[in-house]
Amino acid sequence: MMKTKMKMTCLLASFATAICCFGKTAAQTYSRVHTAELSSRQLEVTSYKTTSLIFPAAITNVDRGSDDIIIQKAAAVENVLRVKAASDGFDETNLSVITSDGRFYHFNVRYNARPAVLAFQVDAEKAHSVKTPLSAPAPVSLSAASTNETYLRQLAAQASIERRNIRNEADNRYETGLKLTGLYLYRDWFLYKLIVSNTSAVTYNIQELGFHISDAKKVKRTATQEIQLEPVMVIGSEQPVAGNSERMIIAILPKQVIAGDKRLVITLNEKNGGRNLKCGIPTKTLLKARPIQITKAVESLPNVTANNK
Structure with a gap:
């Protein structure tokens, strides 16, 4: 009986130690997950003109924070997103884009009646770069659906x-x-x-x-x-x-x-x-x-x- 109680005590102690270690590991993992922050790019749009974002790969999913902005992929092109304000002076909202190469892009979108730049080539490698103004022709991906x-x-x-x-x-x-x-x-x-x-x-x-x-x-x-x-x-x-x-x-x-x-x-x-x-x-x-x-x-x-x- 004494040996059985000792075995049970050791088993419970081992189990408690495992739970403690697991808790520490989970807490560390949770901490790592919540301390990793993605950089947001700033984007200014107006209701009078269209802003174009040219991504390095085809766009597969778009998520806008509110209906205050209008978003649409350019006709017959896979990697160009057009953005415009649906109303003047809206509160700041956000926009996220996922491309076919598995990259995720996040933008904070603000209203500006006269944006300085209307076309941007989004740089996939410079995560902390806000955006690159388009100063030369950028490559676009034609849709397979485009035809005569x-x-x-x-x-x-x-x-x-x-x-x-x-x-x-x-x-x-x-x-x-x-x-x-x-x-x-x-x-x-x-x-x-x-x-x-x-x-x-x-x-x-x-x-x-x-x-x-x-x-x-x-x-x-x-x-x-x-x-x-x-x-x-x-x-x-x-x-x-x-x-x-x-x-x-x-x-x-x-x-x-x-x-x-x-x-x-x-x-x-x-x-x-x-x-x-x-x-x-x-x-x-x-x-x-x-x-x-x-x-x-x-x-x-x-x-x-x-x-x-």
Whole structure:
């Protein structure tokens, strides 16, 4: 009995020693993790001009701290991110970017009506460097989705005359509206037919049309987790929408069906104005994309108005 008690005492003592050592190791590890800080780069943006960030590798994920900034990957380019203020004089927010080479970049974003520099080449090696102003042409990575412009215009023209197959996906505010009326599938591309309406007397000047994947349910006071989608071509957004009129926009993007807990968000921002529109598209709507083919009758995009709804 005495030997058994001694063995048990030794066993408990060994176990206590192990727990103590583990606790010290865990505490040391915890301390190391929390004392490692990443350097943040400072970025100033305005609502009047676009700031371009050129990364050394393709952008795979973008996270902005608030909706006060507009972010979008440049069309047909993998490593260029465009940033602009959605409103004047916003409170400081943040922006983080992950690239295909596994690097993480963090920016503190502030408003400045007149930024000194509008194009930066982000240096991956100089972690403590704020940013490098672009003084010479920088290499860009062309998207695999980029293709012949004439062919894409023919495809957009075909989508413009297709009958409507999407309903009840719209945002109507400030006497303006953004609605998705058609979603078509051609090979590996989705074609979005959008109608922008303006029932006011004030012309609506389009600043930017954006596409991104977001959580279907956004938790308050959390950063906006989103993935930007890069249009291969957008036709119709370069012209203003006059008062009491409508305009059709055709956007071509790589085909992508998202998970049920996500949604596609289409945003339309007004230039020098606050009539910004946002349309959330659930997965079930994306699955309604109708296959189309280019017909010989369609050779070019017709006058881009909302006649074909």
